[in-house]
Amino acid sequence: MGILNLFCFCLLVMAANASVADKNPQQVHISLVGSDHVRVSWITKDRNLPSVVEYGTSSTGEYTSSAIGESTSYKYFCYQSGAIHHVVIGPLNPNTLYYYRCGGYGPQYNLKTPPSKFPLVFAIVGDLGRTKHTKQTLERIKEMKHDVFILPGDLSYADRLQNVWDSFGKMVEPLASTRPWMVTQGNHEVEIIPILMKHPFRAYNARWRMPYEQSGSISNLFYSFEVTGVHVLMLGYYTKFVKDSEQYNWLQEDIKRIDRVRTPWVIAVMHVPWYSTNKAHEGEGEKMRKALEELLYAARVDMVFAGHVHAYERFSRVYDNKSDACGSIHFTVGGGGTSEGLALKFKEPKSELSEYREATYGHGELHIYNATHAHWSWHRNADESSVEVDPVWIQSLSTSTRCATTHFQPLKESVNNIFLNGQCNAL
Structure with a gap:
């Protein structure tokens, strides 16, 4: 037994005296950390329990590896959180099913790591909440074979009600414990109360720690990550984004590091849409668009996903409110299940930049088939199936020579038109 494993064993022995209810892990979820590591997060009522994860590829409970992390907790007026544990495990093999146990006690969980090569499948939807529509959305996502879940803000709709975070964590655990969840903040994560509360993301930052350090960010509210040939920019609407802000400067530097040979796809995620023909939150994203769109355009970001508006909408490639073959395709995917209802009122006449729109609950599926082509679709919730x-x-x-910039070199491989019997009309 190695020194690390021996130390972990000693910590687990210390935890044996804790009561069953207090040491039982809950709200388990995972996220990506670098190319071959995963962060496992969970909560226990006992704040003195060790932050240890045992893991391996056998389903029999015979774990071959273990890792030690850390725990935190926070107070919000009369609310006291349990111990929020974060443990990074790895290196892990790609496209592999692992079994793991949190804190040396409780049920065995399993997770599947993303593949190292295409294809890659994302499930993407924002504004979840805790409604019957949320449960239906999660059931439909569970039915699809996705590798990574992306959530562009408004997770629990807790606002300042901390116990809602706990019930949300328990609700999403069956899905969030098996596939990485990569999230950014929305307006319902903001907890600021003038004078009394000056730290607006206390619960969000403590519970949903993302790999911001690995991308050179100083804030959990904006970061990037790479997975299987895709560079993902997770942007923060509810923190400063204007020129010379910390987020703006970080984004400039992060974009410079993008290698379109290694990651031929680049997507951006934020809460408030820059383009929308819905009357809900009309014009709210304009300030951020004016501050950051030029950076995303220079980087030739392929797609931009946002929530906030409780509806679905897809735009054509656009830049500065005009059709542009080198611009991003913008999607609004805010129909995860919010209790506030759908945004039913679209502006008329419809902008010719808007390709498709409907106010429905559901989720998006993005299949990255190879370095050149991907397939997107919205999956509207229905009683029996989506x-x-x-x-x-x-x-x-990255395949377009006319859209090449100094930020990347176009791939030299020819465009693969194997789809639809060679009749692939891709945007």
Whole structure:
């Protein structure tokens, strides 16, 4: 037994005296950390328990590895959180099923790591909440074979009600404990109360720690990560983003490091949409668009995903409110299940930049098939199964010679038109 494993064993022995209820792990979820590590997060009522994860590829409970992390907790007026544990495990093999146990006690969980090569499948939806529509959305996502879940803000709709975070964590655990959840903040994560509370993301930052340090960010509210040939920019609307702000400067530097040979796809995620024809939150994203769109355009970001508006909408490639073949395709995916209801009122006449829109609950599926082509569709919730609408093929801007910039070199491979019997009309 190695020194680390021996130390972990000693910590687990110390935890044996804790009561069953207090040491039982709850709200387990995982997130990506670098190319071959995963962060396992969970909560225990006992704040003195060790932050240890045992893991391996055998389902029999015979774990071959273990890792030690850390725990934190926070107070919010009369609310006291349990111990919020964060443990990074790895290195892990790609496309592999692992079994793990949190804190040396409780049930065995399993997780599947993303593949190292295409294809890669994302589930993408924002504004979840805790409604019957949320449960239906999660059930439909569970039915699809996705590798990573992306959530562009408004997770629990807790606002300042901390116990809602706990019930949300328990609700999403069956899905969030098996596939990485990568999230950014929304307005319902903001907890600021003038004079009394000056730290607006106390619960969010403590519970949903993302790999911001690995991308050179100083804040959990904005970061980037890479997975299987995709560079993902997770942007923060509710922290400063204007020129010379910490987020703006970080984004400039992060974009410079993008290698379109290693990651031929680049997508951006934020809470408030820059383009929308819905009357809800009309014009709210304009200030951020004016501050950051030029950076994303220079980087030739392929797709931008946002929530906030409780509806679905897809735009054509656009830049500065005009059709542009080198611009990003913008999606609004805010129909995860919010209790506030759907945003039913769209502006008329419809902008010719808007390709498809409907106010429905559901989720998006993004299949990155190879370095050149991806397939997107919105899956509207239905009683028995989801209904696929707005299917579209998308071609990466990294393959376009006319859209080449100093930030990347176009891939030299020819465009692969194997889809639809060679009739692939990709955006």
